[in-house]
Amino acid sequence: MNGRVAVVTGAGRGIGRGCAIALAEAGADVVAIARTRHEVEDVAEQVEALGRHARAVVCDVANARRLDRVMRSLDRVDVLVNAAGTNLPAPFLDVDEAALDALLAVNVKGTFLATQAAARRMVDAGNGGAIVNLSSQMGHVGAPRRSVYCATKHAVEGLTKSLAVELAPHGIRVNAVAPTFVETPLTAPFLADDAFRAEVVERIPLGRIGTVADVAGAVVFLASPAASLITGASLRVDGGWTAQ
Numbered sequence: 122m123n124g125r126v127a128v129v130t131g132a133g134r135g136i137g138r139g140c141a142i143a144l145a146e147a148g149a150d151v152v153a154i155a156r157t158r159h160e161v162e163d164v165a166e167q168v169e170a171l172g173r174h175a176r177a178v179v180c181d182v183a184n185a186r187r188l189d190r191v192m193r194s195l196d197r198v199d200v201l202v203n204a205a206g207t208n209l210p211a212p213f214l215d216v217d218e219a220a221l222d223a224l225l226a227v228n229v230k231g232t233f234l235a236t237q238a239a240a241r242r243m244v245d246a247g248n249g250g251a252i253v254n255l256s257s258q259m260g261h262v263g264a265p266r267r268s269v270y271c272a273t274k275h276a277v278e279g280l281t282k283s284l285a286v287e288l289a290p291h292g293i294r295v296n297a298v299a300p301t302f303v304e305t306p307l308t309a310p311f312l313a314d315d316a317f318r319a320e321v322v323e324r325i326p327l328g329r330i331g332t333v334a335d336v337a338g339a340v341v342f343l344a345s346p347a348a349s350l351i352t353g354a355s356l357r358v359d360g361g362w363t364a365q
Contacts, residue, residue, distance in 0.1 A: 122345055123148035126197050130182050130235050131205030133160030135305035136255060139333035140202050140340045142167055147341050150174040152195060154235075155205075156181055182231030185238070192238040200344045201239040201252045203232045203277075208307065210266040221269055228273035233280060236295075240288060249292025251344045254281050255336075256297040258359040274299075278355055285353030294352040296343045301359035303331040326361030 127144040131137030133155030141151050145168040153168070153175065155161040161177040168175035180187050182205045192198055207227045209220045236252055243250035259267055260274030278297055285295040302308055302321050312318045312330065322328060339358050342348055357363055 122200075122341070125149045125199035126152065126195060127200035127202065127344065128152040128154065128192070128195070128198055128235075128239060129202045129204055130154045130231065131203075131255075132164050133157050135204075135307055136300070136303060136333055136336050137202070137204030138164050139337040140204055142171070143334075143337035143341050144200070144202070144344065145171045145173040145175070147345065148173070149200065149344075152176045152178060152191075152198075154178045154180050154182070154191070182235050183226045185234045188234055188238040189241070192242040195242065197246055197248070198239050198242045199248070199250050201236060201250070202340055202344065203235055203252070203254045205231050205235070206255055206307075208267070208270045210270070210311070212266055213268040216269055224269045224273050228270070229276045229280075232277055236280070236284065240284070240291075240293060243293050244288075244291050247291075250294070251348070252284070252288075252293065252295045253340050253343045254295070254297045255340075256281070256299040256355060258299050258301050258357060258362050260297070260299055260355070261357065261363045281355065282353050289352060294343075294348070296348070296351060296353070297355040298336060298339045298343065299355050299357045299359060299363075300336045301325055301331050301362045303333060303336060305333065324362055324365075325359070326364065329360065331358060331360065 127149040129141040132141040132153035153164045165175035165177035257274040260278040281297040
């Protein structure tokens with residue numbers, strides 16, 4: 122990844138943070154985007170400690186104008202990782218409109234807008250590029266209390282396939298990574314329930330919860346030249362959950 126510039130949304134914590142650092146370890150310069158200043162600045166400091174250039178950007182991924190300004194201010198954009206995401210589990214009959222709007226805004230609209238802004242920059246530069254969308258195993262299956270989350274991640278999977286076809290003539294590859302449950306600040310409240318954790322582990326044939334490093338490794342691979350003939354794919358980092 123030497124010489125490449127990677128933009129990572131949701132880079133302040135969890136999977137996004139892990140991806141930003143892993144990309145820097147692989148040689149990329151990193152533009153870290155998140156809504157919380159101190160978190161994204163901390164990530165940028167870690168990237169610079171690895172000897173790579175870093176830029177911290179405070180931005181909501183649902184803000185199209187801000188995203189477009191950020192992308193156009195960069196000398197180049199070689200990689201985009203859409204790691205910004207959220208979840209608010211609830212029984213379908215109890216989901217309120219505010220929760221529906223919140224998940225759609227981040228998981229779908231945010232992914233769409235960030236990809237659009239980055240792809241425009243890549244097309245203008247004419248050097249191709251790689252886009253990796255953080256999906257989920259729930260983008261391939263269904264689950265109780267996750268109707269909206271599943272819907273948004275199925276949307277990300279569909280967007281990935283569509284853009285892989287549409288952007289291929291520009292040399293831009295678009296893929297997804299679909300993790301199982303991963304130990305992050307977002308999942309910590311759910312996995313703190315011993316019964317829930319045991320149920321999750323039982324559903325994973327490899328017998329363990331995922332780590333951020335598991336996911337970041339897949340993201341770096343798909344973003345790198347090693348995956349130069351891969352586009353429109355969804356790499357399931359799920360320990361075998363969806364194989365059943």
